[in-house]
Amino acid sequence: MKSRISFLLCIVLAVNASGQQVPVKGIPPGYEIRMKRYVDSLRIIDTHEHLLDPEIIKKSFFLDFSLLFQQNGFDDLLSAGMPSSYYDKFFNDSISPLDKWNLIEPYWNNSFNTSFNRIIISSIRSLYGFDDLNASTVGPLSEKIRRVYETDWFNRILKDSCRIDYIIIDGNQLSPKGENILSARRFESWLNVRSKYTIDSIAIMQLDPIYTLEDFVKSLTIDFEKELKDGMSVVKIFSSYYRTLSFEKTETDAARKVFRSLLTGDEDLVISLRDAKPLQDYLMHHLMSLARKYRLPVAIHxxxxxxxxxxxxxxxPELLANLFNDYPDVNFxxxxxxxxxxxxLSALAKNHRNVYIDLNWMYSISPTYSERYLNEWLEMVPVSRIMAFGGDCAVAENVYSELKLAKKIIVNVLSDKISEGYFSEAEARNVARMILHDNAARLYNLR
Ligand SMILES: [Zn+2]
Structure with a gap:
């Protein structure tokens, strides 16, 4: 028996090695192509971007090849050893594209391999028709970028090519506006409060003095309700850039003690994160109760x-489990x-029915991780709680390239699942439509 199995295995391996598609019993050939066509035909809801308004880009010093390095690419140049002081020269100074290239070339040569930087290469190849980034291409590429930004390039990429219906933008006054653009809002001043200055600034901004903890909590409610009126679609929590995601349930007296120490301190008093934590945690729980009251999803970095x-x-994300239990009516x-x-994340999303998985930014962090875990999450988590696209980009070109990569990975994962008999073709199509459109439409109340 054992030798017969080995013999059959050899035949299968031989067919695979010859590069031909192995026919799968009961499945009509060509399912990968059909899956690709179906995914390409879908309308997309893009759940997370930091896009810059193209009108702002047109007036900037980075209306050249450096545009494509906004955020991710620049970070990998830093990771490759580039001094962070180059930021201003690269983005904020009027120097020629070739001078910019000379600044970054040694660091590009050490980091061209990362998927952040492959996204840039993909953008210049697919959208601008240049093969590579080097001293001879940065000039003509920059000229082409300047020309296309005289047209409706932004919408042509995002609406026409990417077929994106809605975009949720985590942004500021530099972000584009429009009826298809929704906003995520942060409440950093409260969640990261460590200084008397922060409290005073909020009081001045709201023209309402803050003397007590209750006044401070009220100021958060006022800001939340104002953002809600202005169209906030989701609360964004950004805290893990500064502190732990562990938000303990804190007694009012412990929060009040921290608040008083700030209010009675010197003008320039800044307390340690450890000392500020009871107050920050207390405010986070108040923010969650507001999200519950107004039925707003909470997105967490x-x-x-x-x-x-x-x-x-x-x-x-394990640090957040108490919030998932304490606020079962809030969608995280x-x-x-x-x-x-x-x-x-698999285990958390399986065991907490108010937890959604969002794959935004993941494809440009690592395509391999994305493919591995999309596979696993489809085995572990109800599909209605998986959302599969957001670029987390500052510019439309990189959204285009990341979406192209995301679709390739989604088609690979779903084709594998069809070939294994895990999903029928109809089920796989259903999954693609849910994770790229329907789930986000339902969560964010979109058409
Ligand atoms: Zn982001």
């Missing part, structure tokens, strides 16, 4: 943080596939 020197242990969206905590 989990996993790897952008930039250098951050503490990855602060962003482990865990961003970035919690890289590298994909296994922890």
């Amino acid at each position: 989990t996993g790897i943080q952008a930039g250098l020197g951050k503490i990855i242990g602060n962003s482990n 969206v865990l961003y970035h596939g919690s890289y590298p905590f994909g296994g922890e």
Whole structure:
């Protein structure tokens, strides 16, 4: 028996090695192509971007090839050793594209391999028709970028090519506006409060003095309700860039003690994170009660943080489990596939029915991780709680390239699941439509 199995295995391996598609019993050939066509035909809801308004880009010093390095690419140049002081020269000074290239070339040569930087290469190849980034291409590429930004390039990429219906933007006054653009809002001033200055600034901004903890809590409610009126679609928690995601339930007296120490301190008093934590945690729980009252989803940055020197242990989604239990009516969206905590995220999303997995940014962090964990999450988590696209980009070109990569990975995963008999073709199509559109439409109340 054993030798017969080995013999059959050899035949299968031989067919695979010859590069031909192995016919799968009961499945009509060509399912990968059909899956690709179906995914390409879908309308997309993009759950997370930091896009810059193209009108702002047109007036900036980075309307050249450096545009494509906004955020991710620049971070990997830093990771490759580039001094952070180059930021201003690269983005904010009027120097020629060739001078910019000379600044970054040694660091590009040491980091061209990363998927952040492959996204840039993909953008210049697919959208601008240049093969590579080097001293001879940066000039003509920059000229082409300047020309296309005279047209409706932004909408042509996002609406026409990417077929994106809605975009949720975590932004500021530099972000584009429009009826298809929804906003995520942060409440950092409260969640990261460590200084008397922060409290005074809020009081001045709201023209309402803050003397007590109750006044301070009220100021958060006022700001939340104002953002709600202005169209906030989701609350964004960004805290893991500064502190742990562990938000303990804190007694009012403990929060009041911290608040008083700030209010009675010197003008320039800044207390340690450890001392500020009871007050920050208390305010986080108040924010969650507001999200519950107004039925707003809460999106949380989990996993790897952008930039250098951050503490990855602060962003482990396991730290949030008490919030999932304490606020069962609040829908929590865990961003970035919690890289590298994909296994922890599987278990959390399976066991807490108010936890959504959002794969935004994940494809450009690591395509391999994305494919591995999308596979696993489809085996572990109800599909209605998986959302599969957001670029987390500053510019439309990189959204285009990341979406192209995301679709390739989704088609690979679903084709494998069809070939294994895990999903029928009809089920796989259903999954693709749910994770790229329908789930986000339902969660964020979109058409
Ligand atoms: Zn982001």
